[in-house]
Amino acid sequence: MTNKDLAELLLPGVSSDIEYYEKKYPERNLKEGAVVTRFAPSPTGFVHMGSLFASFIEKKAANDSDGVFYLRIEDTDQKREVENGITGIINDLKNFDITIDEGMTSENTEIGNYGPYIQSQRKEIYQTYVKHLIEEGLAYPCFCSPEEIEETRQIQEKRKQRIGYYGRYAKCRRLTMEEIKEKVENGEPYIIRFKSPGSFDNKIKVNDLVKGEIEFPENDLDIVILKSDGLPTYHFAHAIDDHLMHTTHVIRGDEWISSLPIHVQLFKSLNFKAPKYAHLSPIMKEEDGKKRKLSKRKDPEAAVSFYHEKGIPVPAVKLYLMTIANTNFEQWYDCNKDKTIDDFKFDFKKVSNSGALFDVDKLYNISKNYISYLKATEVYDNALEWAKIYDKDFANILEQHKEYAIKLFNIEREQKKPRKDYSCYSMIKSQIWYMFDELYIDVKDYEFQTITDEEEISKILNLYVTKYYDENDDKDTWFNKMKELASELGYAKEVKDYKNNPEAYKGHVGDISMVLRVALTSKSMTPDLYELMLLLGKDRIFSRYNKFIKGN
RNA sequence: GGCCUGUUGGUGAAGUGGUUAAACACACAUGCCUUUCACGCAUGCAUACAUGGGUUCAAAUCCCGUACAGGUCACCA
Numbered sequence: 001m002t003n004k005d006l007a008e009l010l011l012p013g014v015s016s017d018i019e020y021y022e023k024k025y026p027e028r029n030l031k032e033g034a035v036v037t038r039f040a041p042s043p044t045g046f047v048h049m050g051s052l053f054a055s056f057i058e059k060k061a062a063n064d065s066d067g068v069f070y071l072r073i074e075d076t077d078q079k080r081e082v083e084n085g086i087t088g089i090i091n092d093l094k095n096f097d098i099t100i101d102e103g104m105t106s107e108n109t110e111i112g113n114y115g116p117y118i119q120s121q122r123k124e125i126y127q128t129y130v131k132h133l134i135e136e137g138l139a140y141p142c143f144c145s146p147e148e149i150e151e152t153r154q155i156q157e158k159r160k161q162r163i164g165y166y167g168r169y170a171k172c173r174r175l176t177m178e179e180i181k182e183k184v185e186n187g188e189p190y191i192i193r194f195k196s197p198g199s200f201d202n203k204i205k206v207n208d209l210v211k212g213e214i215e216f217p218e219n220d221l222d223i224v225i226l227k228s229d230g231l232p233t234y235h236f237a238h239a240i241d242d243h244l245m246h247t248t249h250v251i252r253g254d255e256w257i258s259s260l261p262i263h264v265q266l267f268k269s270l271n272f273k274a275p276k277y278a279h280l281s282p283i284m285k286e287e288d289g290k291k292r293k294l295s296k297r298k299d300p301e302a303a304v305s306f307y308h309e310k311g312i313p314v315p316a317v318k319l320y321l322m323t324i325a326n327t328n329f330e331q332w333y334d335c336n337k338d339k340t341i342d343d344f345k346f347d348f349k350k351v352s353n354s355g356a357l358f359d360v361d362k363l364y365n366i367s368k369n370y371i372s373y374l375k376a377t378e379v380y381d382n383a384l385e386w387a388k389i390y391d392k393d394f395a396n397i398l399e400q401h402k403e404y405a406i407k408l409f410n411i412e413r414e415q416k417k418p419r420k421d422y423s424c425y426s427m428i429k430s431q432i433w434y435m436f437d438e439l440y441i442d443v444k445d446y447e448f449q450t451i452t453d454e455e456e457i458s459k460i461l462n463l464y465v466t467k468y469y470d471e472n473d474d475k476d477t478w479f480n481k482m483k484e485l486a487s488e489l490g491y492a493k494e495v496k497d498y499k500n501n502p503e504a505y506k507g508h509v510g511d512i513s514m515v516l517r518v519a520l521t522s523k524s525m526t527p528d529l530y531e532l533m534l535l536l537g538k539d540r541i542f543s544r545y546n547k548f549i550k551g552n
Numbered sequence: 553g554g555c556c557u558g559u560u561g562g563u564g565a566a567g568u569g570g571u572u573a574a575a576c577a578c579a580c581a582u583g584c585c586u587u588u589c590a591c592g593c594a595u596g597c598a599u600a601c602a603u604g605g606g607u608u609c610a611a612a613u614c615c616c617g618u619a620c621a622g623g624u625c626a627c628c629a
Binding site for chain 2: 040041042044074075076077079080142146149157160161162163164191200211214215216217221224226227228229231233234237238253254255256257258259260261279281282284292293323324327328330331334352353354356357359361362364365366368372412415416417418419420421449479482483486494495508509510511512513514516517518523524525526527528529
């Protein structure tokens with residue numbers, strides 16, 4: 001029996017004509033230096049922050065070079081599949097404004113000429129190459145049961161030897177054609193393994209775009225390439241797909257780095273040109289003083305949907321991702337405020353090769369800055385868009401009071417040093433609720449600061465309401481009246497006066513305005529009081545103040 | 553256990569043999585400014601780059617060992 005007969009016995013009905021596919025998926029017609037990248041997730045749930053980070057870089061690298069970025073679904077493990085997994089991935093990408101040039105566009109549609117972009121539909125292709133490999137004598141069937149594999153693993157452990165299917169432990173590699181034939185005819189289940197030509201004693205050097213040159217022992221494991229369900233393993237699918245789809249740069253998490261010897265060997269044996277590799281360190285999280293990988297199960301911030309729910313603007317998240325991807329970005333951006341991420345040239349060499357700790361504070365800071373430079377109408381639009389999904393009541397209120405809300409958002413905005421108080425859209429409501437009757441509640445604890453005496457508060461507010469308030473006052477007039485009010489009650493008109501001579505006064509004008517602020521809003525931290533009063537109007541101001549005025 | 557990678561402040565990090573013995577940003581602290589907060593400004597925050605040894609006139613930067621951390625050793629990706 002020849003290898004060809006063996007191939008036919010193992011994969012009957014499958015063609016071994018790899019030329020067909022080589023022709024079907026020709027070299028891409030791209031300009032010199034164009035980078036082709038892919039995001040290749042498994043549909044096992046939602047996108048993880050680390051994956052988003054990788055896809056962001058993949059997209060960026062492709063864009064920078066006028067290349068192609070595509071989405072390939074790796075669903076060769078049907079046990080782990082999740083319903084609507086592809087839709088989840090597509091939505092997460094969409095939410096982050098990461099668009100694809102090719103690949104899956106829904107559970108069962110796709111665009112691009114190098115498909116199918118879902119591995120379960122590429123079975124024929126993989127099997128064709130597997131059959132070809134068998135014919136070449138580079139692959140063979142393995143009849144070992146999981147129990148047998150486990151047994152040899154234990155033997156290897158006992159003998160303190162390397163674990164795996166290699167050398168003398170690769171039993172089925174030595175099976176004769178006759179033995180194979182007999183087993184197949186007996187209906188024994190089998191898988192296909194790659195016949196590794198490598199030796200553990202040989203060293204190979206692989207260049208990684210992020211990690212630099214790494215030296216490994218050559219792979220000598222006869223890895224599984226075709227599983228009993230007829231689908232390929234990751235390693236094999238990676239080699240076939242990235243070759244046929246002409247990926248130039250494989251960017252992925254560094255948990256893959258130890259399989260690199262397998263991959264380069266596979267590419268070589270298949271006569272494929274290997275892509276360039278960039279292995280990204282995982283994003284870490286600190287817990288109990290220890291670093292660990294950000295986990296989708298334990299850390300809410302690991303789920304990409306988290307940012308959507310929080311209402312952190314997508315551009316802000318991208319800005320943050322860019323700063324951890326290339327730390328020189330932050331300084332560049334600082335000097336090029338008018339430019340965008342698209343103008344920045346991503347550099348693989350500048351990617352940190354140790355895992356970065358995910359810094360939520362930093363993200364919020366970036367987000368806060370980003371929001372502070374938006375126009376009031378943009379803040380309104382974005383906040384409304386967020387609220388429509390996550391807080392319908394608030395959305396209604398915003399819609400009913402559009403002009404009012406925009407004026408509110410405009411306070412201390414659109415100036416050289418804009419006010420920075422919103423780091424995400426979900427926190428807006430908790431900062432401005434007192435400006436809307438629908439949300440206003442009479443809280444128990446007012447955050448009065450220096451003046452807390454009820455009599456005094458009553459006196460101050462009463463005087464303000466009866467003598468000083470005039471809805472037609474401009475800011476300077478209002479400001480001066482505050483000083484008059486302070487003076488009339490024995491407080492210093494200027495803070496400086498009080499500081500110079502604290503004995504002479506009960507306090508200063510700042511203490512007075514704090515009373516007015518807190519009685520009106522219940523909070524000690526608010527935007528400019530004059531502006532707030534202007535928006536709130538006389539009726540609301542009086543009714544809120546009257547509650548504090550004794551004898552009313 | 554084998555193999556691979558990493559280790560600069562609270563965080564992200566700049567720095568790749570020698571001009572000012574560690575840039576910049578976030579966080580934190582204090583002060584100034586301000587009728588609050590935010591903003592802004594100023595100052596402080598690593599006696600030293602995990603550790604031991606070596607190479608060198610000279611090392612955070614090169615080499616070796618150790619420790620610690622992470623990854624990986626599936627018919628999972």
